[in-house]
Amino acid sequence: MAGLASLSQAxxxxxxxxxxxxxxxxxxxxxxLRAAMADRGVDALVLLGNNxxxxxxxxxxxxxxxxxxxxxxxxxxxxxxxEWPHLFLPFREGASGETDLxxxxxxxxVYLEFDEGVERFARVLGELIPGNAVIGIDECTGxxxxxxxxxxxxxxxxxxxxxxxxxxxxxTRDELACIRTACRITDEAMVDVxxxxxxxxRQMDLSAQFLRHAFELGASASMLExxxxxxxxxxxxxxxxxxxxxxxxxxTTERELMAGDVLWTDVSITYGGYCSDFGRTWITGxxxxxxxxxxxxxxxxxxxxxRGVLRAGVTSxxxxxxxxxxxxxxxxxxxxxxxLGHGIxxxxxxxxxxxxxxxxxxxxxxxLEPGMVLVLEPVVWEDGTGGYRGEEVVVVTEDGWISLxxxxxxxxxxxx
Amino acid sequence: xxxxxxxxxxxxxxxxxxxxLVQMAAHDLDVLVLGRQANVRYVTGAPQLWVAGTRPFGxxxxxxxxxxxxxxLSTWDEGIPDDIPHENxxxxxxxxxxxxxxxxxxxxxxTARRVGTDAMSPLFAQLLPMxxxxxxxxxxxxxxxxxxAIKTAEEVAAxxxxxxxxxxALAAAVDxxxxxxSEQTLTGVLMEAMTAGGVSTPANQDVAWVTSRxxxxxxxxxxxxxxxxxxxxxxxxxxxxxxxxxxxxTYPVGSRPGAAGLYRRWDALWEKLAGVCRPxxxxxxLLSAYGEAGEPLPPVPVAHGLGLGFDxxxxxxxxxDxxxxxxLEPGMVLSVTGYVxxxxxxxxxxREAVLITDDGHEVLTTSPFPAGS
Numbered sequence: 151m152a153g154l155a156s157l158s159q160a161x162x163x164x165x166x167x168x169x170x171x172x173x174x175x176x177x178x179x180x181x182x183l184r185a186a187m188a189d190r191g192v193d194a195l196v197l198l199g200n201n202x203x204x205x206x207x208x209x210x211x212x213x214x215x216x217x218x219x220x221x222x223x224x225x226x227x228x229x230x231x232x233e234w235p236h237l238f239l240p241f242r243e244g245a246s247g248e249t250d251l252x253x254x255x256x257x258x259x260v261y262l263e264f265d266e267g268v269e270r271f272a273r274v275l276g277e278l279i280p281g282n283a284v285i286g287i288d289e290c291t292g293x294x295x296x297x298x299x300x301x302x303x304x305x306x307x308x309x310x311x312x313x314x315x316x317x318x319x320x321x322t323r324d325e326l327a328c329i330r331t332a333c334r335i336t337d338e339a340m341v342d343v344x345x346x347x348x349x350x351x352r353q354m355d356l357s358a359q360f361l362r363h364a365f366e367l368g369a370s371a372s373m374l375e376x377x378x379x380x381x382x383x384x385x386x387x388x389x390x391x392x393x394x395x396x397x398x399x400x401x402t403t404e405r406e407l408m409a410g411d412v413l414w415t416d417v418s419i420t421y422g423g424y425c426s427d428f429g430r431t432w433i434t435g436x437x438x439x440x441x442x443x444x445x446x447x448x449x450x451x452x453x454x455x456x457r458g459v460l461r462a463g464v465t466s467x468x469x470x471x472x473x474x475x476x477x478x479x480x481x482x483x484x485x486x487x488x489x490l491g492h493g494i495x496x497x498x499x500x501x502x503x504x505x506x507x508x509x510x511x512x513x514x515x516x517x518l519e520p521g522m523v524l525v526l527e528p529v530v531w532e533d534g535t536g537g538y539r540g541e542e543v544v545v546v547t548e549d550g551w552i553s554l555x556x557x558x559x560x561x562x563x564x565x566x
Numbered sequence: 567x568x569x570x571x572x573x574x575x576x577x578x579x580x581x582x583x584x585x586x587l588v589q590m591a592a593h594d595l596d597v598l599v600l601g602r603q604a605n606v607r608y609v610t611g612a613p614q615l616w617v618a619g620t621r622p623f624g625x626x627x628x629x630x631x632x633x634x635x636x637x638x639l640s641t642w643d644e645g646i647p648d649d650i651p652h653e654n655x656x657x658x659x660x661x662x663x664x665x666x667x668x669x670x671x672x673x674x675x676x677t678a679r680r681v682g683t684d685a686m687s688p689l690f691a692q693l694l695p696m697x698x699x700x701x702x703x704x705x706x707x708x709x710x711x712x713x714x715a716i717k718t719a720e721e722v723a724a725x726x727x728x729x730x731x732x733x734x735a736l737a738a739a740v741d742x743x744x745x746x747x748s749e750q751t752l753t754g755v756l757m758e759a760m761t762a763g764g765v766s767t768p769a770n771q772d773v774a775w776v777t778s779r780x781x782x783x784x785x786x787x788x789x790x791x792x793x794x795x796x797x798x799x800x801x802x803x804x805x806x807x808x809x810x811x812x813x814x815x816t817y818p819v820g821s822r823p824g825a826a827g828l829y830r831r832w833d834a835l836w837e838k839l840a841g842v843c844r845p846x847x848x849x850x851x852l853l854s855a856y857g858e859a860g861e862p863l864p865p866v867p868v869a870h871g872l873g874l875g876f877d878x879x880x881x882x883x884x885x886x887d888x889x890x891x892x893x894l895e896p897g898m899v900l901s902v903t904g905y906v907x908x909x910x911x912x913x914x915x916x917r918e919a920v921l922i923t924d925d926g927h928e929v930l931t932t933s934p935f936p937a938g939s
Contacts, residue, residue, distance in 0.1 A: 198620070199620055200620045212771035212772045213618035214769060216602065216603045216619065216621060217603065217810060218769060220875070221880055222867075241783055241866055258865070259882075259884060260884075261880065263880070264888050266888045270884070288687060288688075289620075290686045290687070290688075291707070292685070292705030292706070292707040292708060295704075295705055307688060311688075311689065354761055354762065354766065357766040358762040361754065361757035362755065362757060362758035363754070366750055366751050374616070374618070375615065375616040376766060389642045390642060390652065391642045392640075392641050392655055392656070393641065397641065401644075401645065402766060403569050404569050406569075487641045488658075503660050506660035507659055507664055
C-alpha cells in the first residue's frame with residue numbers, strides 16, 4: 151500500500167494528480183476557506199502570515215528570512231462573498247510572484263510596519279469591506295494596533311488563525327500533489343547526501359550538498375536549516391533540557407563527523423508553497439550493531455502499529471494509544487516537547503498535533519478525515535545506541551493511508 | 567567558524583541589551599514580550615533554529631526592565647548565554663495556557679504597568695492579560711526598532727563578517743554563469759557555497775534571474791535558463807550570526823548591445839545615491855537621487871537598514887512622508903539598491919551595504935562589477 155510512485159494515484163477515494171493544477175488548487179482552497187468563514191460568521195479576513203497568504207491566494211514565492219519578511223510581505227484580504235481574494239504584493243526584485251488573480255484584485259505593496267503604510271491600507275480596506283463587517287486577522291503590527299479604530303470600525307477583530315487552520319486541515323488533490331512533489335524532491339536530494347556521509351565530513355557540508363541538490367531538482371525554498379544532530383551516548387550525557395529528555399533539534403555546525411556518530415536528520419523544502427518533511431537516522435561510517443538494529447525494529451513496530459489503525463474516523467488519541475502500546479513499556483515514544491505526529495501543508499508543522507500538552511481530551515476529540523496529511527515521527531531511545539527517529543508523511547484515506555515518503559532506512563532496514 | 571553552538575559574544579550581546587533597556591525607559595515599558603526572531607536574538611544573544619518566512623506571534627522572550635532579567639522559550643541550554651539561567655528557560659509548548667502560566671511566574675509580571683509586544687495576535691491579546699494582570703499592552707516594536715537602528719561597533723564587525731559570506735557565495739554563483747545554465751542551478755550553487763562557508767541560513771531565496779527586456783521589473787518569462795545576450799541579476803542574501811548581508815550584481819552572458827550604456831547609467835545613479843549617504847541627510851533624498859539621475863523610481867525600497875533582519879530606516883516610494891521625516895545617522899547600516907532598465911536590453915541591478923560614518927559613509931561590499939561594464 152505504501153510508496154506507489156504511479157501517475158495519478160487513487161486510493162480509497164483520494165486521488166493525487168501527478169502535476170498540480172494551480173488554478174483549481176486556488177479555487178478549491180478558496181471554497182474551503184470561505185466555508186470556514188461562513189461556519190464562524192466571519193465576513194472578511196485580513197491575513198499577514200506568509201503561509202496563510204499562500205493558502206488564501208494560491209500564490210507562492212520564495213520565502214525569505216523572517217526579518218525581511220515582516221517588512222516586505224504579501225497581505226491577503228478574503229471576502230466571504232467574493233470567489234477571488236485580494237492580494238497586496240510587494241515587488242521584490244526577481245520575485246516571480248505569479249498569480250492568476252484578476253487584475254483588480256492584485257494591489258501594490260503595503261507596509262504595515264509603518265503608520266503611513268497602515269493609513270494607506272486603511273483607506274483601501276474601507277473601500278473593500280463594509281464598516282459593520284466581522285473581520286478576522288491573524289496578526290496585528292504595532293502600527294496596526296495604533297490605527298485599530300480606522301482599520302476595524304466594526305469592532306474588535308476575531309482570530310483568523312482558527313479559520314485558516316480549519317480550512318487547510320483537509321488538503322485538496324492539488325495540494326496533495328504539491329506536497330508529494332516536495333517530498334519527492336527532498337527524498338531524491340537526500341540520496342547523494344547520504345552517499346557522501348563519511349568520517350571527516352562536516353555537518354555543514356551535508357547541508358550544502360542537500361541545498362544544492364534540492365534547488366537543482368526544483369525546490370522553491372528551504373524551509374528550515376538542515377539538521378544533522380549527533381546523538382549523545384546517553385540522555386545524561388546529552389544537552390541539558392527543561393524536561394530531562396533529549397534535546398531536538400540542535401543546530402548544525404562545522405564539526406566534523408566521526409566514525410560511529412549516530413545522526414538524527416531533519417530537512418524541509420517547499421514546492422509551490424507546500425512543504426516536505428524528511429527524517430531518518432544515519433550512522434557515520436559504520437553498520438548498526440545488533441542493539442542499534444533493535445532500536446530501528448522497535449521504531450518500525452511503532453510506526454506499523456500507528457499506520458495499522460490509521461484511517462478516516464479514528465482520532466489522534468487512537469494513534470497515540472497504538473504507539474504507546476507498541477512501545478511495550480507504557481511510555482510515550484516521542485519527545486515530550488514535540489509530538490507523535492503533526493499535519494503538514496503550507497506550514498512544515500500544522501494541526502493536528504498529536505500527543506502534545508494540548509492534552510488527551512484534545513487528541514480524543516480530533517477525528518481524522520480523508521485528505522488530512524500527517525507526518526508520523528515516533529522516537530525510540532536506549533542509552534548507548536543513539537536511538538532511532540524517522541519521519542513518514544502519510545495521507546489519510548477512507549480505509550487507510552497513502553505514503554508520500556519513499557526513502558530507504560539504510561543502514562538499518564532494507565527498502566522503504 | 568564554529569564547531570559548537572555558541573551564544574553571541576558578551577560585548578555584542580551586552581551592547582545590544584543596553585540599547586534595548588535605554589529604549590524601554592524612553593518608551594516607558596516595564597516589560598518587553600518579543601516573538602520576532604531578530605528581536606529575540608538582539609536581546610538574548612542566543613542563536614535559534616532558522617525557519618523561512620514569518621512566524622505567528624508568540625511570547626518567545628521576556629525582558630524585565632527593572633531587573634534586566636531575560637526569560638526565554640527554550641527546551642535546552644545549548645547556545646544560551648550563562649546570564650540566562652536554567653530557571654529562566656521555559657520549554658516549547660503547544661498549549662498557549664501553559665505558556666501564559668510560565669510568563670505569569672516571572673518576577674515583575676504581576677506588577678508591570680506597561681508591557682510592550684513586538685506584534686500581536688487575537689489569541690495573545692486575550693491571553694497575555696492573564697500573565698500581566700495590571701498592565702496596559704502596547705506596541706513594543708517602536709522601542710526595538712529605535713534600539714536596532716544604530717549599530718554598535720561589535721554589530722558592525724558582525725555585519726562585515728556576514729558581507730564576506732554573501733560575497734563569497736555570490737562569486738561562486740557568478741562563476742557558474744554560462745550559456746544554458748538554469749536559474750535553479752545558479753540558486754543551488756549560491757546556496758551550496760554559502761552553506762559550505764558555514765552559514766545554512768539564507769536571507770532571501772530569490773537568488774538569480776534573467777532580467778526582462780520588455781518589463782522594467784519582471785524576470786524574463788522563459789524556460790528558466792540563461793542564454794547568450796541575457797543580463798542576469800544576482801541577489802545574495804545571507805544571515806550569518808543572525809546578521810543580514812545583501813549584495814546584488816548583474817552580469818551579462820556573452821554580449822548585449824546597449825549593455826555598456828546601461829551599466830554607465832547605473833554608475834551615474836550610484837554616484838547620486840552614494841552622495842546622499844551621510845549623517846543628517848533626509849532619507850527622502852535617496853528617493854530623489856533617482857530623479858536627479860534621470861531614472862524612474864523602482865517599486866522596491868531604495869534602501870533599508872541591515873542588522874538582525876530588516877532594520878529602520880525603510881526608504882520606499884510607498885512611504886514618502888516616512889522617508890522625509892527620517893534622517894541618516896552614524897552607525898546605521900543600509901542596503902542601498904540601484905536599478906536601471908532599458909527596453910530591448912534588460913536591467914542592471916546592484917545592491918551595496920553602506921555604513922553611515924561620522925563624516926560620510928563606507929561601502930562594506932566589495933564584490934566586483936563585470937569587467938568592462
